[in-house]
Amino acid sequence: MEFAYFLVWHGSRDRRSQAASHHLAYLVTQALGLAPSLVGVAPLELSAYPLHEALVQFAQQLQGTGVQTIRILPLFLLPGVHVREDIPAEVAQARQQLGTSPQLELLDYLGKQPQMVELLTQEFEHTPQNGHSQRILLSHGSRxxxxxxxxxxxxxxxxATPAYWSVPPHLSSQIEHFVxxxxxxxxxxxxxxxxxxxxDAIAQEVAELRVKFADATLNLGEPLGATPQLAQLITEKLHE
Structure with missing residues (x-):
C-alpha cells in the first residue's frame, strides 16, 4: 500500500463534534476500502497533544506496512490562518522528526473542492423554501x-448571499437587508x-431573529455533518 491518509479537523470540546469527526473518518475508510489503520484523524486544536505529534505517532504505526506517503487533508472550509499557516507549520514539525520516510503530502483544504457546490446545493434543497426564497450561506469567516x-x-x-459569524457582514445585517x-x-x-x-449559538441567534423579524420566515439548515455524501467528496479529494 503506497498511501495512507490523515484527516485534520479544527477540534472542539463538544462531544458531538468529536464523535462526528471519528464517524466521518470511519465513512471515509469504508469509501476508500482500506483498513482502519491506514486512515487517521486528529484535531488541530483542543487536543491532549499537538497535531505534529499525532502525525508522528500515526506514521510510526505504519512502519512495515509499505506506506510511502501520508496524504494529509485539512477538513476546513475556507483558507484562513489555520489552513495557510497553522497546519503547514505543524506538518513541517512532523517532517523534521520523521525525515523523508514516509513522505508527508499536505493537500489543499476540503472547501476548495469544486464538488462542494453540488453538495451545498443539495443541502439548500433540504431546507424548506419556495421559489422566491432568498438564500444565505453562513460561514465562520476569517480575518x-x-x-x-x-x-x-x-x-x-x-x-446565495454570504454572511459570516466572526466578521461582517453578519447574519443579522443580511437578514435585515432582505426584510x-x-x-x-x-x-x-x-x-x-x-x-x-x-x-447551537447560530440556532439561538436565528430564534432571536425570528422574534425581531416576526413577518419573516427564516429556515435554518443543518451543518454538513458526517454523511456518506461528504465522505465521498473527501475520498475524491484524497484520490486526486
Whole structure:
C-alpha cells in the first residue's frame, strides 16, 4: 500500500463534534476500502497533544506496512490562518522528526473542492423554501486577507448571499437587508462541518431573529455533518 491518509479537523470540546469527526473518518475508510489503520484523524486544536505529534505517532504505526506517503487533508472550509499557516507549520514539525520516510503530502483544504457546490446545493434543497426564497450561506469567516473571497465566490455559485459569524457582514445585517426590501422568505445554510457549540449559538441567534423579524420566515439548515455524501467528496479529494 503506497498511501495512507490523515484527516485534520479544527477540534472542539463538544462531544458531538468529536464523535462526528471519528464517524466521518470511519465513512471515509469504508469509501476508500482500506483498513482502519491506514486512515487517521486528529484535531488541530483542543487536543491532549499537538497535531505534529499525532502525525508522528500515526506514521510510526505504519512502519512495515509499505506506506510511502501520508496524504494529509485539512477538513476546513475556507483558507484562513489555520489552513495557510497553522497546519503547514505543524506538518513541517512532523517532517523534521520523521525525515523523508514516509513522505508527508499536505493537500489543499476540503472547501476548495469544486464538488462542494453540488453538495451545498443539495443541502439548500433540504431546507424548506419556495421559489422566491432568498438564500444565505453562513460561514465562520476569517480575518485573514482574501480568505472570505472564497466564500463569496461559493455563495455566488449557489445563488446565495454570504454572511459570516466572526466578521461582517453578519447574519443579522443580511437578514435585515432582505426584510427591509420586502424579501421575507429566507433559507440559511450553515457552512460548518459538524454540530457543536457554534451551531447551537447560530440556532439561538436565528430564534432571536425570528422574534425581531416576526413577518419573516427564516429556515435554518443543518451543518454538513458526517454523511456518506461528504465522505465521498473527501475520498475524491484524497484520490486526486
Amino acid at each position: 485573514r486577507e482574501g480568505a472570505n473571497t472564497a466564500i463569496a465566490t461559493l455563495a455566488q455559485q449557489l445563488n 427591509t426590501n420586502g424579501q421575507t422568505d429566507i433559507a440559511i445554510q450553515p457552512y460548518f462541518l459538524f454540530t457543536g457549540g457554534l451551531t
